[in-house]
Amino acid sequence: MQNNVEEKAKTFATAAHKSINQKRKYNNEPYIKHCEEVVSILKAVGITDEEVLAAAWLHDVVEDTNVKLEDLQGEFPPLTVLLVEQLTDAFNDTSIGNRAFRKSLENKRLTVLVYPDTANIKLADIISNTINIVNHIDESFGFLEIYLNEVKQLIENYKEKHIGLPVLRNKANEEIEKANTILLEYKIKKANDSFKLNSTFNDNEINNIVFLNYVKYINTFKYKDILKMLNIHHCSIIESFRNVFEEDAYIHLCAYFENTEVKLIKESMKTSRKLTDSEDRTNIDNLILIALKNV
Numbered sequence: 001m002q003n004n005v006e007e008k009a010k011t012f013a014t015a016a017h018k019s020i021n022q023k024r025k026y027n028n029e030p031y032i033k034h035c036e037e038v039v040s041i042l043k044a045v046g047i048t049d050e051e052v053l054a055a056a057w058l059h060d061v062v063e064d065t066n067v068k069l070e071d072l073q074g075e076f077p078p079l080t081v082l083l084v085e086q087l088t089d090a091f092n093d094t095s096i097g098n099r100a101f102r103k104s105l106e107n108k109r110l111t112v113l114v115y116p117d118t119a120n121i122k123l124a125d126i127i128s129n130t131i132n133i134v135n136h137i138d139e140s141f142g143f144l145e146i147y148l149n150e151v152k153q154l155i156e157n158y159k160e161k162h163i164g165l166p167v168l169r170n171k172a173n174e175e176i177e178k179a180n181t182i183l184l185e186y187k188i189k190k191a192n193d194s195f196k197l198n199s200t201f202n203d204n205e206i207n208n209i210v211f212l213n214y215v216k217y218i219n220t221f222k223y224k225d226i227l228k229m230l231n232i233h234h235c236s237i238i239e240s241f242r243n244v245f246e247e248d249a250y251i252h253l254c255a256y257f258e259n260t261e262v263k264l265i266k267e268s269m270k271t272s273r274k275l276t277d278s279e280d281r282t283n284i285d286n287l288i289l290i291a292l293k294n295v
Contacts, residue, residue, distance in 0.1 A: 005077065009054035010035075012075070016065040026136035034128055035060065041124035045167050051076075052117045055083035059121055062088045086110075086118040087125075103150045111157040119164030123172045126151045130175040137186050144183055152176055 014032045022031040039056045047053065054076055061067040062084060069088070072081045090109055091102040110122060133140045133147060155172050158164050 005050045005080070006039075006053045006057065009057040009076065009080065010039075013057040013061055016061045016067050020065050022064060024132065026132060026139050031060070031064070034132070037128040038121065038124045041127055041168075041171075042120060045165060045171075047117075047120060047165075049117070051079045052083065052121070054080045055087070055117070056121050056124065058084050059087045059125065063092065083115070083118055083121060086113045086115060087121055099146070104153075107150070107154045107157060110154060111161060111163070116164060119158055120168055123155070123158070123164050123168040126155070126172045127168070127175050130172070130179050134175075134179045134182050137182060141183075141186060141190075144179065148176055148179055148183070 010032075013035055017031040017035075023029065024031050024034050035057050038059065039053055042053060042056055058072065058076070058080065062069050062072075069081065069085055072084060089106055091105045094102075096102050096105070110118070113119075130148075130151065133144055137144060151172070155169055155176070159169055
């Protein structure tokens with residue numbers, strides 16, 4: 001049975017979020033489901049303090065609903081109110097700057113607030129949100145990468161300053177790593193779909209624009225896996241990289257194979273780092289072909 005303070009906080013939070021008909025983003029569940037997940041995550045790692053759990057239920061009421069911090073004072077213990085205050089985003093106002101700037105300020109603020117349970121609730125919040133966003137990647141794709149970069153920085157700050165329970169930091173990191181893997185796989189799927197829809201090619205040609213978009217899509221994903229998934233002829237790969245990119249693409253492509261001969265690429269680069277010499281191009285193409293035989 002829940003303690004009285006926690007039960008009261010649950011009832012209060014449920015009513016507050018329901019009063020504005022707040023739904024959880026992407027899955028359209030009542031928002032209180034997110035709060036319930038945060039509480040469950042905290043309990044799972046052994047947090048039983050009813051005042052802390054009450055704050056977990058209430059952590060978004062001031063930020064998201066019409067509830068003011070003063071409304072909580074007198075209704076809940078000082079610790080609960082303090083935690084809710086610290087967990088309320090102080091930089092929501094868009095006049096402050098763009099999202100990246102505001103989130104950087106918020107991450108700094110949350111790092112300075114070293115009260116342990118503030119970090120613990122925030123980490124549980126990150127775990128819950130990350131799982132939800134990833135589970136709806138078709139809808140959240142455009143936002144997921146932005147979100148992951150934001151929360152990863154905060155978790156790194158917590159780790160550096162030993163803030164929050166290690167088990168929660170580790171769990172949050174684990175979910176972020178899973179999300180990054182799923183995101184990369186999703187990018188490849190979208191890029192491959194784009195390839196199938198927009199490209200016809202043979203041994204000597206490829207749609208360079210589509211290929212450029214493909215590589216931009218997947219960014220730092222492993223080139224060896226890209227080549228396997230694309231299943232296109234070696235000369236087409238070389239032709240594309242030559243036409244679309246300069247030396248960095250060659251280096252990144254070849255470095256992944258960890259082939260001793262491929263390391264000669266860097267030695268064959270001009271000091272200007274531009275592939276302007278035809279002999280250099282020929283040498284590099286040959287090295288790439290050697291590496292590609294291992295794909």
